Amino acid sequence: MTVTTASTLDDVTVAVSGQGGDGSLTVITLLGRILSARGFHLYSARNVASRIKGGHAAAMVRGSHAYRGGLDGSVDLLVAFDQEAVERIGPSMAAGGIVVFDGSGGALPAGSLPDGMRVFEVPFARMAVRDLRRDLYKNSLAFGVLTRVLSVPDAEAEARMVEGLGRLPAALQEVNRIALHHGFAYADDQGIPDGGGVWALEATVAPERLLITGNEALALGFLVAGGRFFTGYPITPASEILESLQRHLPRFGGVTVQAEDELSAVNMAIGAALTGVRAMTATSGPGLALMQEGIGHAGSAEVPLVIVDCQRAGPSTGMPTKPEQSDLAMLVHGGNGEFPRVVLAPGGAADCFELAVAGVGIARRLQCPVYIALDQAIAQHAETVAPFDLDVPVEGGAMIGGHELAARAEYRRYLVTADGVSPWVVPGTPGGMNLVTGNEHNEWGQVSIDPENRRTMMAKRARKLTAAAGDLPRAVRWGSDDAEVGVIGFGFTVAPMREAVERLADLGVPVAGLQPRTLWPVPAEVVDFVRAHRVTFVVEHNDEGQLLALLVAAGAPLDRVRGIRRCDGLAFTPGELVERIVGEVGR
Amino acid sequence: MTATYTPRSPIWCAGCGHFGVQGALARALRDAAVPVDQVMILAGIGCSGTIQNNLGTYGYHALHGRVLPTATGTALADPSLTVIAAGGDGDGYAIGVGHLVHTFRRNPALTYVLMNNATYGLTKGQGSPTAPLARPDGDEQGLDGILLGLAIMSSTFLARGYSGRPEQLVRLLGAGLDHARGGGGFAFVEVLSPCVTYQDTYPIWEAAVYDLDEEPGYDPSDRAGAYAACLRVAGEGRIPIGMIYRGGRHGVRPDPAPASVDLTGLEDAYRAIMDAYRV
Numbered sequence: 001m002t003v004t005t006a007s008t009l010d011d012v013t014v015a016v017s018g019q020g021g022d023g024s025l026t027v028i029t030l031l032g033r034i035l036s037a038r039g040f041h042l043y044s045a046r047n048v049a050s051r052i053k054g055g056h057a058a059a060m061v062r063g064s065h066a067y068r069g070g071l072d073g074s075v076d077l078l079v080a081f082d083q084e085a086v087e088r089i090g091p092s093m094a095a096g097g098i099v100v101f102d103g104s105g106g107a108l109p110a111g112s113l114p115d116g117m118r119v120f121e122v123p124f125a126r127m128a129v130r131d132l133r134r135d136l137y138k139n140s141l142a143f144g145v146l147t148r149v150l151s152v153p154d155a156e157a158e159a160r161m162v163e164g165l166g167r168l169p170a171a172l173q174e175v176n177r178i179a180l181h182h183g184f185a186y187a188d189d190q191g192i193p194d195g196g197g198v199w200a201l202e203a204t205v206a207p208e209r210l211l212i213t214g215n216e217a218l219a220l221g222f223l224v225a226g227g228r229f230f231t232g233y234p235i236t237p238a239s240e241i242l243e244s245l246q247r248h249l250p251r252f253g254g255v256t257v258q259a260e261d262e263l264s265a266v267n268m269a270i271g272a273a274l275t276g277v278r279a280m281t282a283t284s285g286p287g288l289a290l291m292q293e294g295i296g297h298a299g300s301a302e303v304p305l306v307i308v309d310c311q312r313a314g315p316s317t318g319m320p321t322k323p324e325q326s327d328l329a330m331l332v333h334g335g336n337g338e339f340p341r342v343v344l345a346p347g348g349a350a351d352c353f354e355l356a357v358a359g360v361g362i363a364r365r366l367q368c369p370v371y372i373a374l375d376q377a378i379a380q381h382a383e384t385v386a387p388f389d390l391d392v393p394v395e396g397g398a399m400i401g402g403h404e405l406a407a408r409a410e411y412r413r414y415l416v417t418a419d420g421v422s423p424w425v426v427p428g429t430p431g432g433m434n435l436v437t438g439n440e441h442n443e444w445g446q447v448s449i450d451p452e453n454r455r456t457m458m459a460k461r462a463r464k465l466t467a468a469a470g471d472l473p474r475a476v477r478w479g480s481d482d483a484e485v486g487v488i489g490f491g492f493t494v495a496p497m498r499e500a501v502e503r504l505a506d507l508g509v510p511v512a513g514l515q516p517r518t519l520w521p522v523p524a525e526v527v528d529f530v531r532a533h534r535v536t537f538v539v540e541h542n543d544e545g546q547l548l549a550l551l552v553a554a555g556a557p558l559d560r561v562r563g564i565r566r567c568d569g570l571a572f573t574p575g576e577l578v579e580r581i582v583g584e585v586g587r
Numbered sequence: 588m589t590a591t592y593t594p595r596s597p598i599w600c601a602g603c604g605h606f607g608v609q610g611a612l613a614r615a616l617r618d619a620a621v622p623v624d625q626v627m628i629l630a631g632i633g634c635s636g637t638i639q640n641n642l643g644t645y646g647y648h649a650l651h652g653r654v655l656p657t658a659t660g661t662a663l664a665d666p667s668l669t670v671i672a673a674g675g676d677g678d679g680y681a682i683g684v685g686h687l688v689h690t691f692r693r694n695p696a697l698t699y700v701l702m703n704n705a706t707y708g709l710t711k712g713q714g715s716p717t718a719p720l721a722r723p724d725g726d727e728q729g730l731d732g733i734l735l736g737l738a739i740m741s742s743t744f745l746a747r748g749y750s751g752r753p754e755q756l757v758r759l760l761g762a763g764l765d766h767a768r769g770g771g772g773f774a775f776v777e778v779l780s781p782c783v784t785y786q787d788t789y790p791i792w793e794a795a796v797y798d799l800d801e802e803p804g805y806d807p808s809d810r811a812g813a814y815a816a817c818l819r820v821a822g823e824g825r826i827p828i829g830m831i832y833r834g835g836r837h838g839v840r841p842d843p844a845p846a847s848v849d850l851t852g853l854e855d856a857y858r859a860i861m862d863a864y865r866v
Contacts, residue, residue, distance in 0.1 A: 223860070228845040231660070253844075260686065264653075272846075275661055427626075430622070430624045431589045435639065435640060435646040436647045444591075444593075446640065
């Protein structure tokens with residue numbers, strides 16, 4: 001929470017929590033519109049109580065004038081529909097925070113809140129049942145109190161609610177409107193008049209933005225890059241990509257198949273890619289483990305394929321709804337044998353769009369598997385971003401058609417070339433018949449175990465990465481240019497790192513931050529970054545330090561890197577990173 | 588004329604049933620007058636998984652057990668192709684049998700030739716899920732892919748041939764190609780194709796096959812009748828062959844083909860999707 005004047009906020013985190021079905025998400029969505037209209041950036045997460053402590057349903061939004069892209073670790077304003085909500089989220093309350101508590105089911109749990117909280121106890125559920133005969137309307141009541149606390153004019157709160165509930169039948173809308181006014185009336189009783197709340201929201205002028213999740217942005221990027229074939233098997237937290245493309249691809253002449261398993265999904269995508277269509281599949285760790293054989297096959301057979309891994313806590317079925325970054329070793333080294341692959345890692349929704357576009361293009365250019373590594377937080381949380389640049393050229397790669405083919409004396413599918421990429425003729429092209437196989441093969445695609453051919457073909461495939469290294473998505477750098485201390489991280493560590501670097505600068509500790517967007521092959525700029533700093537903290541969500549190991553293997557000096565890690569399903573907070581870094585730089 | 592790969596000679600042992608399958612497939616393709624550049628043969632892993640190298644078409648060597656999803660991807664992405672999946676009984680009835688069920692359910696426009704020799708030939712003679720067709724005395728019972736297909740209401744074409752009866756096999760494969768190419772969907776042709784080295788079933792199968800094509804009054808459009816006939820023939824210790832079932836709904840063929848859909852001038856359509864996310 002940042003307070004600009006005595007009671008005016010330009011950075012506020014609001015949580016609404018209760019049992020599933022309490023309507024927490026609706027309240028957060030409506031509040032998001034109010035914040036957005038005042039120029040706030042939004043970062044919105046569902047089921048975030050599970051992010052804080054466990055399985056209780058909650059929705060959370062952080063609104064901030066500065067772009068944050070993540071939470072700051074504490075909650076300023078909590079609407080708690082039950083005691084459990086207070087028990088779970090209470091300990092995360094910011095100093096001076098406000099709790100609006102539904103006491104219908106019992107008293108405020110003792111000892112769950114830090115000292116100095118301001119608590120408004122409202123029997124939402126009882127009032128809703130008594131006056132409106134349905135417990136269901138308590139979220140509209142709560143919205144009325146919440147908007148009063150934030151000094152949002154009643155008329156605006158009502159307009160946003162009418163907008164947001166527009167799809168409900170008129171009678172239901174009317175009851176919700178009445179419930180909202182009950183909320184206002186309660187606020188009156190508590191001495192919070194219309195427009196005169198405890199806090200006010202600082203308004204600023206901002207350009208129009210999108211509020212979008214990483215999964216949705218990635219699906220859109222795939223479509224815009226010319227992707228027309230998608231396969232997937234439902235899995236948390238990747239399913240929204242499947243759902244989004246099921247909705248959009250048919251209108252563009254594309255096909256989405258929900259496969260019977262991940263083995264089918266990856267092989268079906270490969271089969272489609274053989275025809276020249278841009279194909280993608282998406283999954284999470286357990287599914288990716290099943291896909292390994294297919295992905296290695298695409299590497300060996302030189303089939304362009306994009307694979308999205310929305311990482312969640314492993315091993316095995318792990319913690320399906322929790323983010324982690326522990327698939328990195330599988331992404332970089334997984335599968336039997338050795339083959340070229342690229343691993344890209346977006347650090348937010350805008351990156352998800354951009355790297356989907358880039359990934360489709362790279363797969364096409366290099367004729368190899370390209371991974372896009374998300375995590376549960378990047379995949380499923382929504383944030384505000386600038387509208388995407390949709391004017392994207394569709395990458396053609398080395399595909400040649402009938403005319404170009406006819407001008408050649410001969411055609412070899414796996415022609416050995418300087419950059420390792422062979423001209424590609426797809427089935428149906430007159431005169432271009434060729435053989436494609438995952439077995440080791442000669443230039444004609446015929447299976448071969450000849451040692452000299454083997455050396456030639458291994459080198460040919462490996463050259464594709466060497467040749468492309470300079471064209472892969474660049475890292476994003478921020479913070480101080482002449483700092484002795486650096487931080488490196490990807491995915492959902494990026495937002496807290498960026499904010500921590502800002503706070504460290506305020507504390508007089510200059511730090512440089514780097515977000516590699518290509519993880520494999522390890523870009524020279526990342527190793528150079530480590531070399532250029534006395535110490536670089538490698539921030540990652542896993543136990544073994546997979547990114548750190550990758551950097552060291554790529555040449556980063558071991559005595560210049562230190563790991564900051566956690567793998568408990570909780571995101572780093574900026575404050576925690578500040579403490580860790582301040583605590584360690586002195587050593 | 589651009590020179591491309593030279594089709595290979597088969598790797599199979601002299602006398603292998605697969606020669607009969609390849610010969611019949613080549614003839615059926617010739618009869619259907621499909622140019623080789625419009626044909627994509629995808630094969631699995633095993634002795635059968637080399638047939639794609641031999642016919643001068645586009646060829647693809649899929650992972651073990653995964654030829655059906657791969658071929659489904661190809662058929663859905665470019666329905667203009669004549670897509671043929673090929674593989675053995677280990678590939679299709681053991682490691683890949685789950686995909687067979689779902690391919691019946693999906694009914695894509697492709698022909699699947701499953702060369703059943705009741706053994707794993709390439710790995711030197713281990714028992715396959717159809718091994719009881721050759722050695723009925725084991726603990727495990729055999730798997731009958733035709734009965735399996737009949738039990739799935741969405742199957743549209745089920746035939747069993749025998750490489751020892753090439754004329755019929757050409758007919759069945761030709762009908763399968765017509766079915767897939769003509770919009771009928773997934774054509775499944777199991778071929779009894781003996782392995783002379785590890786499981787020589789010629790003598791057994793020659794005596795065991797029972798040709799439903801020759802049975803007066805047999806109606807391949809009657810699913811229940813087909814099921815009853817297959818059970819009856821199996822009950823007599825014989826193996827039903829012929830055009831066993833053909834019917835049902837149309838196949839799935841995307842139009843336009845995702846592989847050749849126009850990708851230009853779509854910015855406004857993309858923007859409409861993006862605008863739904865504006866706040």
